[in-house]
Amino acid sequence: MKSKYQYIFLAIGAFFILNSCNKEPGEDIIPPPETGQIRLQFNHFVDSKPLIIDSMMYMNAAGNPYEINEVMYFISDVILHQSNGSEKKIGDWKDIHYVELDIPSTLTWEVYDDIPAGNYDSITFIFGIPEEKNISFMYVNPPEDKMMWPDILGGGYHYMMINGKWLDENTEEQIYNFHLGIGQLYKGDVINYDSIYAFVQNYFTVGLPDSDFMLEPGETKEIEIIMNIESWFQTPHDFDFNEWGGAIMEIQPAMRIGVENGFDVFTTGYIR
Amino acid sequence: MSKFFLLTVFMFVGLMQYSQAQMELEDTILLEPITISDKMIKRVSYIATNYIDRAELQSTSIRDVGEFLRRIPNVSGIRRGGSAIDPVVRGYKYSQLNVIMNNGIKIEGGCPNRMDPVSSHIEAEDIENIEIIKGPFSMKYGPSFGGLINLVSAFPKPYEKFEIHTNAMLGMESNWNGKKIHGSVFGGNRTVFFHVAGGYRNYGNYESGSREGIDTVYSSAFLKYNHTAKFGLSFSKKHKIILSWDGVHGRDVMFPALPMDEKSDDTHIYSFDYQAERLGPFIRSLEVKLYRSDVYHVMDNSHRASFSTMQMTTDVDAVNTGGRTAINIQIGNHGLQTGIDHENIQKDGKRVGYMSMMGTTSKNTKNLWLDALIRNTGFFAEYKTLFASYEIYGGLRMDYNQATSGDTLEIIENGVEYFNETGSEYFNLSASFGITKSINPWLEISLGLGRGTRSPNMLERYIKLLAVGYDKYDYLGNPQLKPETNNEIDLTLQISKERTGDVYMNFFYSFVQDYINANLLPSSVITPQTPGAPGVKQFYNAGYITSKGFEFGYKSPDRHKLGGDLVAAYTYAVIPAVKKYITNGTEVVDDVEIRNDALPEIPPFEATMNIYYRLFKGNLVPRLTVRAVARQDHVSEAFYEPSTPGFCILNFSANFKINRLTEINAGVTNLFDRNYYEHLNRRIIGTNENLYEPGRVFFATLYVNL
Numbered sequence: 001m002k003s004k005y006q007y008i009f010l011a012i013g014a015f016f017i018l019n020s021c022n023k024e025p026g027e028d029i030i031p032p033p034e035t036g037q038i039r040l041q042f043n044h045f046v047d048s049k050p051l052i053i054d055s056m057m058y059m060n061a062a063g064n065p066y067e068i069n070e071v072m073y074f075i076s077d078v079i080l081h082q083s084n085g086s087e088k089k090i091g092d093w094k095d096i097h098y099v100e101l102d103i104p105s106t107l108t109w110e111v112y113d114d115i116p117a118g119n120y121d122s123i124t125f126i127f128g129i130p131e132e133k134n135i136s137f138m139y140v141n142p143p144e145d146k147m148m149w150p151d152i153l154g155g156g157y158h159y160m161m162i163n164g165k166w167l168d169e170n171t172e173e174q175i176y177n178f179h180l181g182i183g184q185l186y187k188g189d190v191i192n193y194d195s196i197y198a199f200v201q202n203y204f205t206v207g208l209p210d211s212d213f214m215l216e217p218g219e220t221k222e223i224e225i226i227m228n229i230e231s232w233f234q235t236p237h238d239f240d241f242n243e244w245g246g247a248i249m250e251i252q253p254a255m256r257i258g259v260e261n262g263f264d265v266f267t268t269g270y271i272r
Numbered sequence: 273m274s275k276f277f278l279l280t281v282f283m284f285v286g287l288m289q290y291s292q293a294q295m296e297l298e299d300t301i302l303l304e305p306i307t308i309s310d311k312m313i314k315r316v317s318y319i320a321t322n323y324i325d326r327a328e329l330q331s332t333s334i335r336d337v338g339e340f341l342r343r344i345p346n347v348s349g350i351r352r353g354g355s356a357i358d359p360v361v362r363g364y365k366y367s368q369l370n371v372i373m374n375n376g377i378k379i380e381g382g383c384p385n386r387m388d389p390v391s392s393h394i395e396a397e398d399i400e401n402i403e404i405i406k407g408p409f410s411m412k413y414g415p416s417f418g419g420l421i422n423l424v425s426a427f428p429k430p431y432e433k434f435e436i437h438t439n440a441m442l443g444m445e446s447n448w449n450g451k452k453i454h455g456s457v458f459g460g461n462r463t464v465f466f467h468v469a470g471g472y473r474n475y476g477n478y479e480s481g482s483r484e485g486i487d488t489v490y491s492s493a494f495l496k497y498n499h500t501a502k503f504g505l506s507f508s509k510k511h512k513i514i515l516s517w518d519g520v521h522g523r524d525v526m527f528p529a530l531p532m533d534e535k536s537d538d539t540h541i542y543s544f545d546y547q548a549e550r551l552g553p554f555i556r557s558l559e560v561k562l563y564r565s566d567v568y569h570v571m572d573n574s575h576r577a578s579f580s581t582m583q584m585t586t587d588v589d590a591v592n593t594g595g596r597t598a599i600n601i602q603i604g605n606h607g608l609q610t611g612i613d614h615e616n617i618q619k620d621g622k623r624v625g626y627m628s629m630m631g632t633t634s635k636n637t638k639n640l641w642l643d644a645l646i647r648n649t650g651f652f653a654e655y656k657t658l659f660a661s662y663e664i665y666g667g668l669r670m671d672y673n674q675a676t677s678g679d680t681l682e683i684i685e686n687g688v689e690y691f692n693e694t695g696s697e698y699f700n701l702s703a704s705f706g707i708t709k710s711i712n713p714w715l716e717i718s719l720g721l722g723r724g725t726r727s728p729n730m731l732e733r734y735i736k737l738l739a740v741g742y743d744k745y746d747y748l749g750n751p752q753l754k755p756e757t758n759n760e761i762d763l764t765l766q767i768s769k770e771r772t773g774d775v776y777m778n779f780f781y782s783f784v785q786d787y788i789n790a791n792l793l794p795s796s797v798i799t800p801q802t803p804g805a806p807g808v809k810q811f812y813n814a815g816y817i818t819s820k821g822f823e824f825g826y827k828s829p830d831r832h833k834l835g836g837d838l839v840a841a842y843t844y845a846v847i848p849a850v851k852k853y854i855t856n857g858t859e860v861v862d863d864v865e866i867r868n869d870a871l872p873e874i875p876p877f878e879a880t881m882n883i884y885y886r887l888f889k890g891n892l893v894p895r896l897t898v899r900a901v902a903r904q905d906h907v908s909e910a911f912y913e914p915s916t917p918g919f920c921i922l923n924f925s926a927n928f929k930i931n932r933l934t935e936i937n938a939g940v941t942n943l944f945d946r947n948y949y950e951h952l953n954r955r956i957i958g959t960n961e962n963l964y965e966p967g968r969v970f971f972a973t974l975y976v977n978l
Contacts, residue, residue, distance in 0.1 A: 090795075092794060092796070093795065093796060093860050094796050094860075095795075096795075105856070110856055110859065110861040112794075112862065113861055133722060136634055137625060137634070137636040138627075138799045139799060140799075140802065140803045141800070141805070141806070143802065146630060148634070150629050150632045150634060151632070153630075155634070
């Protein structure tokens, strides 16, 4: 009888010995960081003051009274340029950021990338999405999915939507959709899907003025990027809603005005 | 909770002993001519094996094979809808389990979301028996990593003179207004014999148990029908061939926990079997099997809210062709089964999405698999001998695995190849050894050592952007995944006493190398394609994990009127290091390494107790089942896996043999209409709401055997 119980205890003992073999995790020695983080904060101004939506209180350079209801746009390929000529392209986790006025979480981009500490001269980014990345159906979830640009107009996604109203020559309220995206070239003078013969990539690179900063190891630097909305409608071209109408996504010359006006739309706010 | 279970165990065993002693004193007519066999805790050789025969399958109401398998200790299931529950054995799932039909037929499920696991391609009424071998010990039916589930359907057999028989089944269930019907005709003579059968089942949406007086109705309806035809030819007593054709079809099968529902699933399985017996003094038998299983699966989101903005349809064609040949040799006490097997898996599938805007429709077509092919050829040998009071077993398996794909997808970012070269080939070695010692006539102790290696499957290698995992993420295959290997040790004690019954205890410890896990990919590399998926994960080899646990069973002697059984099981699995992504909403902002994190989807401790009483010479057997499941708090932090509360449910059923030909099985499950969900149940898609189990269900099934 004794031997029977010996076998049982031996077996159970073996099981628990096997289970006790878990190695205790050792303490890792964490070296001091040589990198920092950045956070991009997006704010929106009109005429040097914070944007007030849903109020017919603005006047553009062409003399159109207008209001702004919605602002949505993409920026991509943010590059931090160092004094020594090297650069850090943001993209370890994501390289395209979506901003929507009505969604506060999109107004802050907590950049995942570890940024090498050091002096940075400037920041550049692409307004919109570059051609090789602007692929239809790459966003299937809200909120980005609503930015889809019809395949027949070039596909991919809108670079920007500014939606609002303006008062026309008869002071009647009209709806405008100031949308930028891939442009189309049409045969003849008629805008017709069947007469599209080429597409135009309208995204452009923005050099953010006064965006130099120094990043200490372990530091998180917050950089405010301001979109000055009135600039979309002026310098070098005055954009007249009465001339172009409320919908421009099928009118490449109108989008071209927006693109050429876009060089000074973004400015740097605080860096702290 | 654990104290409650221990108390339950002791009370139950004590109650059985007391009641049986009382009955023996008071009632001297103890031996009944009819024996009801309950094999929930049977052990074969040194490995933990469960064997369920037809009688046991008929003793309960089965709407789905996977659901039935959850009754077996340490076998769980992943519920995504009303049917097609995906089996999990000791925490191992999907291709970690070798699920086969009829001793060697393999089926490649069509659905990447596993709407159609292998067990859904065979109807319960067609099953003759089910064998489950836990651990990497079986060598003869293909690579076995975490276990083998062998679903064996009814096969025709020769008769001395011509006979013909029929079986019929009619069943109904309340709650989801389930109706099922099945019939079979079989017979033949010594030369020609046959078995033909067909079935139909139609279930509506089920209601969960009552939660503060409110039931939740889930979109879980399904319609399935099947047919089978098998013909045998015996041209001598030693040789026979059997040709068979099975068809299983699903229509409008709803899965509230998946992004799409099954529109249709059409499966056809063809097989040829040749069996020869006693071919020489040492050759006991020779088996040859050839088969082809073809699954065509279509799913869409037409029943979902997302359909209004984006219409999605997916269709997949999966074909598995293969065979095996084995020879059984017996020389004295030495038994050897050896042979070769081969399978050839081909898979093609595409997803089409439509999105409307400005009066135009954009169409997006992407392949999920494109001419994907996996070939696996194996050699196996299983040896068994008796030596004094020892039973010794050894097994060996060698596999050559090769995979290719017609994919043109190429994802290379910053010098990292995420998806590029699609070809791969592996040589895998699996082996097992076991020894059983009979200490005395009532006590046996067994030790098993096993190593099972499996190559990555079609999904892990080549899937492109579907939410196929535990979480909401889209998944991307990894063509360069390495095989994963389970090294396992099992220790088993078996006590069998005529007066007190059988006690069975199994302890296991697994050390898994090159564990296949999934890691989140940056959105700068790839974005999801499934509405609701917050990102994309890709399969990778995550180093090692460990898993341990036990199974316990007690079964009362068959000779008493009052009897029952008690089973309990637990698995505890840990991954030593895993990355957890810190998110802000859906945005990843940081990551942190978690040490000794729990593996996700590991079922909690549970115990099930059955008590029955045989009335009218065993013609009426009422049965009470109590199932208690502990809270699962050992959950994966890296996967943001939530805890699951424990629950206890009560079922009652009765088997009544009306006469020699007719039997009825009726009862109620979840008697108190408890509102509960299993830890492995998936959550409702697009929400954090759990998919609850059905509430109270009354059922009745009539069997007629002519």
